[in-house]
Amino acid sequence: MMIPIIDLQDALTLGEPRSAQVAREMRAAAMASGFFYVRHHGVDAAQVDAQFALARELLDLPLAARERLAMHLSPSMRGFELMGAQTLDQEARPDLKESFYCGMAYAPDHPYVQAGYQTYGHNQWPAEVPRAPAQCEAYIQAMLGLSRRLMQLMALSLGLPETWFDPTSDSPMVTLRMICYPAHPEGADDRTFGAGAHTDWGAITILAQDSHGGLEVQTPEGHWVPATPIPGCFVVNLGDMIPRWTNGLYHSNPHRVRNLHSGGAPRYSIPFFYEPDYLARIEAVPGTVPDGEVPRYAPCTAGEHLVEMYRRSYALKPHGEEATA
Template identity: 75%
Template structure:
């Protein structure tokens, strides 16, 4: 089954006439691979292009700058990550990618910041690019609005009120990541990937990818298919919180990356990770557990879930 496309032209606002149709397509995608494209999403092309330009500038900074601002110096893992510092698939070699992480800005007196919860706290910015904080914050706010709208449609797809998940988004956990994948080595073995097979940890991932391609999605039947770049779209996938929230009805499927672009150029991608409020309760929503049956997953908070995922893939987390 190909990855479906959801057109948001008539479904951008609560109660919009195209909302029901968009929710039906989302349900089809969610019960299959958990991946779909969105078009007419309302995020300007100029904003996306500006973010890719910033990604290139950040990842072209000198090694000394990137090491000084490494995520290893940040308790909430903000800053630069070098090649091979993450291994998403424990059976594969370290990932062939490097990246820069930042997140939503919360005031220093916010209780979650004061408590030191994961993803809440200061970013690390290079002095060489003074406009970087403003560019990233604008993009984060645009993507947060889109994420909240997609959560509305997710609720509709489950026959729940459109506003069902709104209360879980009061102080969301937000991570923006800009990634560069070097060309795939010609002599690489079958255990070498730009990003090893993995599922994402949170609720939604909204991905802007360049024209090079390389993202592969595993279908429920075990086949790997390409998420080919489509102009004017984002690729969206459901993270591991969604199966918990839907008692396994909706899927969070594995995906991986290999940069096989023929020119030997690097591949850039910009994933935006939306997670709900740290204390949002992740448990089966109404209508997903049959009478007399027990939920398939133990209830937890979003923060508990995300903390465990970091521990699994980062030695210092």
């Protein structure tokens, strides 16, 4: 399987001339592995390079500084994830990676912040890196704009109006994650990964990766193929909300990370996870359920789905129990 490259030239705004062609290419990729590259995506290379520089600076902070801002101390799951804190593949060892999480800066009086919905709320910023909040917010806005456009093209690929998904993006749940993977240990067993095999939880993931590679995608036939870094391109993959929205027509395929090709250097990657509004209804869109059949997935809200995924991956207690510990 080759991961296709989709060129977004002349398709970055509503009604542009190549939008229909791009939508057809997205449909083919979504019905195969759910993975594709995008080029001419409208995000300046200098902004991406600056974000990698920030990632290195954040994840090079002393351990004590990172422990003070550990994500488990944040109700909105923001801050530093320490080595081994997450196990994406329950059959594998804890993941060999460290990361920093942040999200959109919603105001304290936003109703979702007031309600205590997960992923809405404060970020934790290290005082040692004062430029981090503004720089991350700018990168989030660039990724959010691209995510919304990809959702419009996805709507078009399903035979729906381009703006079909727009109402689900009023107050989106978005997560920016900067990750450092150490070199893969010598003599590691086959249960050791930088990130174990998993599917992403949300709608769309947009990944910037450094030149070392290490991301591997499982084909529909069960083989693992590398998602080799391509200069100027992001890797895009569909998350688990998309099969729910398309009644299984579009796929969210497993992927994993092993830092095998860096010559002993750490690997950095920057995934941006786009999830719609917490209360957005995730159910089969028109045209995806054959006549006389019932949908393959039970309807849910985006928030219900995402909270359950966090609980499974981080062994979190049900909402409300944390306060009693």
